[in-house]
Structure formats: C-alpha cells, structure tokens
Amino acid sequence: MISNIDFKIDELSSMKKYPDELFYIGNTKLLKKKKISIVGTRRPNSYTKEFTYKLASKLSDAGICIVSGAAMGVDAIAHQGAKSNNTIAVVANGLDIRYPTINKNLIIDIERNGLILSSYKKGQSARNYTFVLRNEIVVALGEILIVTQADINSGTLTSIEYAIKMGKKVYTIPHRLNESLGTQNLVKQNLINVIYDIDEFIEKITGIKNSSSEDEVLTFCKNNPTYEEAMNKFPNKIFEYELEGKIKIVNGKVQVI
Template sequence: MIKQFDFKIDELSSMKKYPEELFYIGNTKLLSKKKVSIIGTRRPSSYTKEFTHKLATKLSSYGVCIVSGAAMGVDAISHAAAGVENTIAVVANGLDIKYPSVNKNLISNIEKNGLMISAYKEGEKARNYTFVLRNEIVVALGDILIVTEADLKSGSLTSVKYALAMKKKIYTLPHRLNESLGTQELVKNSLIQPIYDIDEFIASITNSEIKNDVNDEVLSFCSTNPTYDEAMRKYSNKIFEYELEGKIKIQDGKVIVL
C-alpha cells in the first residue's frame, strides 16, 4: 500500500530543496538506522560485482542500512546483498510502477520487507529529470556515499557533485588503469577515497570491532551471478564440487546459488 510521508526526514534537509511530496511502501523504521548509500554503473565488471556485494553484505551485518536506486547493476547488487529487510530503495517513478522490470522481483521483496521511497505520484514514469531528484535523495539519505564503479560520463558523477555539496565523505573501490575512469579521475583529484581494506573501512565508520568472517567466500562470489567461465577462472577447484553438493547450479551460462 502506497502512503505519503506525514513527517520530515531530517537527512533530506541537506538537499537543495526538500521534496514537495514523498511517498513510500514498507518499513519507515529503517530511516532511523545508520545508512550508507552505494551506487555505480549499470554494467559492473565482475570485480565490481564481487566487492560491491562484499561491502553491502558486511555493512549490513553491522546493522548499517544500505540505500540505493533500484537500478540494474551496482544498485541491485547492493540491495540484494544487504538483505531486503535492511535496505532502502529510492526510485524515479511512481511506486505503482516496478522499474526497471528486470528488478521487479527484487522491488516486490523490498516493498514487503524493506522500504521503497519516491518523490513521484502513482502513474509517473521515469524520465531524465526524475532520475536527477532520485539521485539527490539517495545521496542525502546516506551518512556517506560509495561509488563502486563509474565511467567519465556516468550519471553517478552527478551524485558525487551532490555529495560534495552536502560535505559528505565519498569512497570508491580501487580500480586498474583504464577501468572506472570516472572514479579514477576523482581519486586523482583527491575528491574521493579508495577503500583498500573492507574490514578497516567498516571498522572506521561503525566504530566496531571486526567480526570473524564466517561467510563462504565462494558462495558470496557466486551470489553475484557471475558467468560460469568467470567462476571457473576464480575458483576452478570449488565450482564443480559445489555443484555436486547442490550449493549452486549453472543456468544459461550463469552461476546461481541455491
């Protein structure tokens, strides 16, 4: 059921202009948690998929709520890795529309267990200008912003401008030469900071001692739905074993965790 906010969200006071209307489906109690916004390209590399997933999973395990924009790629990975009960998705259309359709199941699960937010009435379709406001809300909600991968002309760089204006700390993954050139340029200009050690990074922003990582590294990687070839290159000695044990399956050339 779509409802309209009848209270102000403090974090959104950092926006250029507070949204005229805000609608939601789900659990508004998530707004009171510590929040981190994670965004990035719709076509992430296998490296970005893996480490976006690790970041979101580990942050969520420390009680941090993950905020993103429900788009394909980095957004969807971030929401899913956080767990739908600990994520906030901000969309650029009316909440009666599940867009993009490829993420409709993820969006439905967030509606039931997490929180969906929109500044647009029912029936409003996503357009270029609606994404701009969506991006500003995503940035404003998070205590910090993480851009895991972005090219030079990526829309994610607009979000970086919002974060800089709001004086929020911005982080990224360290990338190889000629990859994620948008974030590389920002690192070169000392505008964002690379995360070289996930445990140290999380400890620094949560003031917590690091838990022993009991997660299965292979299953964590496979949950990003890599291609079979990617999985074999990385864990050739484990993929066949895990398939025989029924932990994963190969479908349409992709690895799926069961």
C-alpha cells in the same frame, strides 16, 4: 500500500530543496538507522559486482542500512547484498510502477521487507529529469556515499557532486588502469577516497571489528581464492564453511558471505 511520509526526514534537509511530497511502501523504521548509500554503473564488470555485493552484505551485517536507486547493475547488487529487510530503494517514478522491469522481483521483495521511497505520484513514469531528484535523495539519505564503478560520462558522477556539496565523504574501490575512469580521475584529485580493505573500512566507520578477520579460513577466503586453492589449503574446512553459509562458491571462486 502506498502512503505519504507525514514526518520530516532530517537527512533530506541537506538537499537543495526538500521534496514537496514523499511516498512510500514498507518499513519506515529503516529511516532511523545508520545509512550508507551505494551507487554506480548499470553495467558493472565482474570485479565490481563481487565487491559491491561484499560491501553491501558486510555493512548490512554490521547494522547499517543500505540505500540505493533500484536501477540495473550496481544499485540492484547493493540491495541484494544488504538483503531486502535492511535496504531502502529510492525510485524515479510513481510507486504503482515497478521500474526497471528487470528488477521487478527485487522491488517487490523490498516492498514486502524493506522500504521503497519516491517523490512522484502514482502513474508518473521515469524520465531523465526524475532521476536527478531520485539521485539527490539517495545521496542525502546516506551518511557517506560509495560509488563502486563509474565511467567518465556516467550519470553517477552527478551523485558524487551532490555528496561533495552536502559535505559527505565519498568512497570507491580500487580499479585497474582504464577501468572506472570516472572515479579514478576523482581519486587523483583527492576528491574521493579508496577502500582498500573492506573489514578495516567497516571497523573505521562503525567501531565494530569484523570477526572474520580473526578466523584463519575466512581471512584467507577474503582474497577470493579459487575453490581448488581453498580446498588445498583447508581441505577439512571449506565444505563445512560452505554448508554453514559462511562462504559461497561463485564462478569457481570462494566468497565470504
């Protein structure tokens, strides 16, 4: 059921102008949690997909609610990594419209278990200008902003501008030359920071030490070895860990869950 937010969300006071109205479906208790925003390109490469999911998943496991914009690409992966019960999706249209259509099932899942927010009334379709306010809300809700991939002319760079104006720290992940040039240029200018080790990053912002760093098998698997490499090193453990849900095999590589 679509309802009006009838209380002030303190984090949104950092916006240029507090939204005139806010509508929601889902669990508003998530607004009280520590939150981090994760956004990025709609066309992430496989490396970005992998590490966006890993970041969102590990942050969520550490008790942090993940905020994003329900768009294709990085946004959707961030929501999926966090799991639907610990994520907030801010959309650029009325809540009676599930957009983009490709993410319809994801949005329904978040409606049931997490929280969907919008500053637009029923029936209002997404337009270029509606994404601008959506992006500002996404950034404002998070204590920090993580942009896992953005090209030179990416609209995501606007979100980084919002974060800097709001005095929030912005992070990205390391990329190869000629990839994610939008974030790499900002790293050169010392405007955003790079996450080189996910566990160290999470420990730094939460004070919680990731137990996987103490597990020899999981520590090895953090580097995403091939399934063959992992089996050669830990022949008696990999299958066991997979069954226990500690790791998963994606495209022939091992990922820590």
